[in-house]
Amino acid sequence: MLTTHSNGGMVTAPHALAAQAGARVLAAGGNAIEAALAVAATLAVVYPHMTGLGGDSFWLIAEPGRTPLTIDGAGRAGAAVDVGFYRDQGLRDIPWRGAPAANTVAGAVSAWAAACAISRQWHGRLPLSRLFEEAMALAEHGTVVSASHGDALERHRGALEPVPGFRAVHYIDGAPPAVGALLRQPALAQTFRTLSTDGLDSFYRGVLAAQIAAELSAAGAPLSGADLAGQRAALGRPLCLALPIGEVFNCGAPSQGLASLLILGLFSRLPAASADTFAHVHGIVESTKLAFAVRDREIGHREDDGSILERYLDAAELERTAARIDLRRAAPWQAGGGDGDTVWFGVIDAAGRAVSALQSLYFEFGSAVGLPQSGFVWQNRGAAFRLKGAGPNVLAPGRKPFHTLNPAFARFADGRSMVYGAMGGDGQPQTQAALFTRYAFYGQDLQAAISSPRWLLGRSWGESTSALRLENRFPDELFERLIEAGHPVERVAAFDQLMGHAGAIVYSPTQGFQGASDPRSDGAAIGC
Numbered sequence: 001m002l003t004t005h006s007n008g009g010m011v012t013a014p015h016a017l018a019a020q021a022g023a024r025v026l027a028a029g030g031n032a033i034e035a036a037l038a039v040a041a042t043l044a045v046v047y048p049h050m051t052g053l054g055g056d057s058f059w060l061i062a063e064p065g066r067t068p069l070t071i072d073g074a075g076r077a078g079a080a081v082d083v084g085f086y087r088d089q090g091l092r093d094i095p096w097r098g099a100p101a102a103n104t105v106a107g108a109v110s111a112w113a114a115a116c117a118i119s120r121q122w123h124g125r126l127p128l129s130r131l132f133e134e135a136m137a138l139a140e141h142g143t144v145v146s147a148s149h150g151d152a153l154e155r156h157r158g159a160l161e162p163v164p165g166f167r168a169v170h171y172i173d174g175a176p177p178a179v180g181a182l183l184r185q186p187a188l189a190q191t192f193r194t195l196s197t198d199g200l201d202s203f204y205r206g207v208l209a210a211q212i213a214a215e216l217s218a219a220g221a222p223l224s225g226a227d228l229a230g231q232r233a234a235l236g237r238p239l240c241l242a243l244p245i246g247e248v249f250n251c252g253a254p255s256q257g258l259a260s261l262l263i264l265g266l267f268s269r270l271p272a273a274s275a276d277t278f279a280h281v282h283g284i285v286e287s288t289k290l291a292f293a294v295r296d297r298e299i300g301h302r303e304d305d306g307s308i309l310e311r312y313l314d315a316a317e318l319e320r321t322a323a324r325i326d327l328r329r330a331a332p333w334q335a336g337g338g339d340g341d342t343v344w345f346g347v348i349d350a351a352g353r354a355v356s357a358l359q360s361l362y363f364e365f366g367s368a369v370g371l372p373q374s375g376f377v378w379q380n381r382g383a384a385f386r387l388k389g390a391g392p393n394v395l396a397p398g399r400k401p402f403h404t405l406n407p408a409f410a411r412f413a414d415g416r417s418m419v420y421g422a423m424g425g426d427g428q429p430q431t432q433a434a435l436f437t438r439y440a441f442y443g444q445d446l447q448a449a450i451s452s453p454r455w456l457l458g459r460s461w462g463e464s465t466s467a468l469r470l471e472n473r474f475p476d477e478l479f480e481r482l483i484e485a486g487h488p489v490e491r492v493a494a495f496d497q498l499m500g501h502a503g504a505i506v507y508s509p510t511q512g513f514q515g516a517s518d519p520r521s522d523g524a525a526i527g528c
Contacts, residue, residue: 008026008027008350008527008528009023009026009032009035009347009348009349009350009513009527009528010023010026010347010348010505010507010513010514010515010525010526010527010528011023011026011035011039011345011346011347011505011515011525011526011527012345012346012347012503012504012505012515012516012517012523012524012525012526013039013042013043013343013345013346013503013517013523013524014043014047014050014343014344014345014423014501014503014517014518014521014522014523015042015043015046015047015146015343015521015522015523016522016523016524016526017042017046017134017138017143018038018039018042018043018046018047018345018523019039019345019517019523019524019525019526020134020524020526021038021039021041021042021133021134021135022035022036022038022039022042022345022347022526023035023526023527023528024038024134025037025038025126025130025131026347026349026350026528027528028126028130029125029126030124030126030131030349031119031122031123031124031349031351031353032061032347032348032349032353032354032355033061033115033116033118033119033122033124033347033353033355034119034124034126034131035347035349035355036059036115036345036346036347036355036357037112037115037116037119037128037131037132038131038132038133038134038135039345039347040057040108040112040345040357040359041131041132041134041135041192042134042135042138043343043345043359044135044188044376045135045138045139045143045185045188046138046143046146047146047148047149047343047522048149048170048185048365048376048377049148049149049152049153049361049364049365050148050342050343050360050361050364050423051108051342051343051359051360051361052108052361052366052376052377053106053108053109053188053191053203053374053376054106054108054361054366054371054376054377054378054379055106055107055108055359055360055361055362055366055379055381056073056074056075056104056106056107056108056111056359056360056379056381056403056405057071057073057107057108057111057112057357057358057359057360057405058070058071058072058073058074058111058251058255058357058358058359058403058405058406058407059071059073059111059114059115059355059356059357059407060238060249060250060251060355060356060357060407060408060409060419061115061118061353061354061355062249062353062354062355062356062409062411062417063122063352063353063354064351064352064353064417067237068237068238068249068409069118069235069236069237069238070235070236070237070238070251070252071111071114071115071233071234071235071236072107072111072233072234072235072236072251072254072255072400073107073108073110073111073112073114073233073359074104074107074254074255074381074400074401074403075104075105075106075107075110075231075379075381075400076104076105076227076230076231076398076399076400077103077104077382077385077395077396077397077398077399077400077401078103078104078105078222078223078224078227078397079224079226079227079397079398080222080223080224080397081103081104081222081223081382081395081397082395082396082397083387083388083395083396085100085222086100086387086395087387091387092387093387094382094383094385094387094395095383096159096363096367096380096383097159097160097163097363097367097368097380098162098163098164098220098367098368098369099163099164099219099220099221099222099367099369100222101366101367101369101380101382101383102216102219102221102222102223102366102367102369102378102379102380102382103221103222103223103382103383103385104223104379104381104382104400104401105204105223105227105228105230105231106231106378106379107231107233108359109195109200109203109204110200110203110204110231110232110233111233111359112200113200113201113233114233114235115355116128116200122353127196128195128196128199128200129196129197132192132195132196135192136189136192136193136196139184139185139186139188139189139192139375140184140185140186140189141184142182142183142184143182143183143185144180144181144182144183145177145178145179145180145181145182145183146179146522147179147522148497148521148522149179150176150177150178150179150180151179151497152364152365153170153176153177154176155364156364156365157176159368160365160368163367163368163369163370164218164219164220164369164370165215165219165369165370165371165372165377166365166368166369166370166377167370168370168372169185169187169370169371169372169375169376169377170183170365170370170377185375186375187372187373187374187375188374188375188376189375190375191208191374191375191376194207194208195208203228204228204229204231205228205229208374209225209228209229210225211373211374212228212371212374213225213228215371215372215373215374216369216371216378219369219370219371221367221369221378236251236252236306238250238251238252238257238409239251239252239257239258239261239306239309239310239313240261240310240313241261241264241265241313242313242315243264243265243268244268244413245412245413245440245441246410246411246412246413246414246416247410247411248261248264248408248409248410248436249408249409249410249411250406250407250408250409251405251406251407252306252309253298253299253300253301253302253306253309253392254299254300254301254302254392254400254401254402254403255299255403255404255405255406256295256299256402256403256404256405256406256428256429257406257407257408258291258294258295258298258299258309258312258313259288259291259292259294259295259299259406259429260291260406260408260428260429260432260433261313262287262290262291262294262295262312262313262318262321263284263287263288263291263429263430263432263433264287264432264433264436264437265313265318265322266287266290266291266318266321266322266325267283267284267287267433267437268441269318269319269322270283270287270322270325270327271327274442275437275438275441275442275444275452276438276452276453276474276478277478278478278481278482278485279327280437281455281470281478281482282327282330282481282482282485282487283325283327284430284433284434284437285330285430285455285457285468285487286325286326286330286331287322287325287433288429288430288433288457288458289331289333289457290321290324290325291429292426292458293334294312297391298312298392299392299393299402299403300391300392300393300394300399300400300401300402301392301393301396301399301400301401302392328485329485329486330482330485330486330487333457333488342358342359342360342404342405342423342424342425342428342500343358343359343360343423343501344356344357344358344407344421344422344423344501344502344503345357345358345503346407346419346420346421346503346504346505347419347505348417348419348505348507348513352417352507352509354409354417354419354505354507355419356407356408356409356419356420356421357407357421358405358406358407358421358423359405360379360381360404360405360423361377361378361379361380361381362379362380362381362383362384363380363383365377366378366379366380366381367379367380367383368380381401381403382395382401383401384401384402384403385399385401385402404425404426404428405428406421406428406429406432407419407421408420408421408432408436410436410440412440415508415509415510416506416507416508417506417507418439418440418504418505418506418507419504419505420432420435420436420502420503420504420505421502421503421504422435422500422501422502422503422518423500423501423502424456424498424499424500424501425458426456426457426458427456427458427498427499427500428500430454430455430456430457431454431456431499431500431502432502434449434452434454434455435449435450435502435504436449438452439504439506446504446506446514446515446516447516449504449516450502450503450504450516450517450518450519451516451518451519452473453470453471453472453473453474453494454470454471454499455468455469455470455471455474456468456469456498456499457469467488467489467490468482468487468488468489468490469489469490469491469492469496469498470482470489470490470491470492471491471492471493471494471495471496471499472491472492472493472494473494479491495519495520496520497520499520500518500520501518501520501521501523502518502520503515503516503517503518503521503523503525504516505525513527515527
């Protein structure tokens with residue numbers, strides 16, 4: 001955890017080495033996108049249980065005076081991936097692990113390529129070899145296994161070990177590395193070198209792509225070289241929520257960004273005088289229930305441009321929906337469906353250009369399908385598809401699955417800008433709401449807004465049951481009020497990992513930068 005101030009740009013990430021890599025790029029004259037690419041690559045090495053080259057990524061990029069852009073780096077289901085593929089194997093649902101779970105193309109590198117194109121418009125000049133320098137060195141010479149990494153290996157060992165290629169990628173001498181062990185990943189280092197010399201496009205088209213496709217096929221995954229070759233990240237415009245204090249932006253479908261904005265839009269219409277009171281927590285929880293109902297109905301693969309979703313953010317519609325919230329009683333709760341491991345990271349450079357980004361393998365280590373020659377595991381994001389029913393998240397070839405990833409950005413009426421976000425499945429929009437309302441509505445210090453106790457309705461990473469969980473640092477009176485209101489409350493430990501990892505940076509043209517990272521993570525906010 002680190003709170004810091006700066007006048008020359010700032011980086012925050014859930015691992016300090018990744019934040020350091022980004023800060024060094026800023027210090028070398030790089031822009032926010034170049035720094036973010038260094039962060040993204042380094043996280044793939046030091047937090048391989050949560051992110052990697054085999055996952056997806058969403059970016060929100062903002063330049064002063066211009067409308068922000070989004071990058072949708074979600075991979076599509078392979079051409080051979082349909083409902084029949086699973087029914088022929090006697091499966092009623094898509095499994096979480098193994099080859100059948102590795103059913104969508106990894107889109108993160110395509111998002112990096114799209115970000116590079118925007119960086120060139122900003123006169124970005126640093127080569128990929130420089131941006132990936134720290135990642136390559138750490139992969140080649142070794143990185144210390146964090147507590148989060150080691151815990152994930154131990155908790156899921158039984159599910160991970162049998163999957164083809166996993167042990168070859170993540171074990172040392174045939175055994176899971178202990179916390180504090182030095183993990184070397186030479187194959188991953190070589191993949192980064194190839195991307196540096198041959199370009200990011202080589203991940204999907206060329207010699208490296210052929211190697212990746214062959215390894216996937218050998219593991220039994222239903223993806224082909226043609227599926228890889230068809231991958232392109234999509235540029236778009238974000239959804240926008242207008243508030244009296246300014247505007248908040250987030251990604252459209254298949255991201256759950258709409259849910260994050262809806263929670264803020266609904267809560268802003270409720271009476272809550274101060275942070276972390278019954279009115280604050282209850283109000284956000286009840287707003288979450290309504291937002292998730294919309295999310296689960298609307299978000300997933302869409303053939304349209306997603307602009308129809310903007311109607312939910314209309315002021316009159318928000319007023320009508322907020323009027324359904326009982327200020328004293330909890331409404332019934334139908335559990336949502338947003339599990340997943342993720343990393344959020346943010347950068348704002350000295351020119352005020354900003355990046356808010358998330359990338360993920362979905363569950364810890366994704367599908368666990370390992371690619372030993374390439375040095376990483378493949379995601380299981382396609383496990384979010386349904387095999388029956390109707391709607392935007394039913395499996396079909398070429399479709400994108402529902403995504404929890406939703407990076408946020410805010411522009412305040414007083415000239416400040418803010419990047420913020422969190423990991424944690426269903427918890428992402430809720431943590432964003434807690435963080436943002438504490439800082440923007442109630443004037444809390446940025447670090448306090450992240451470090452203060454949090455709550456979670458539904459499931460987060462590593463959890464399979466749904467309840468309203470609160471860290472035990474909240475006062476007893478709040479627990480009692482919530483229980484009396486009908487909430488199914490559970491106490492969890494202080495700074496519990498299931499609350500996810502959050503971060504934020506605020507930039508003011510007159511006061512400079514302030515950044516914060518989460519004490520629940522291994523992260524830091526670093527200025528230059």
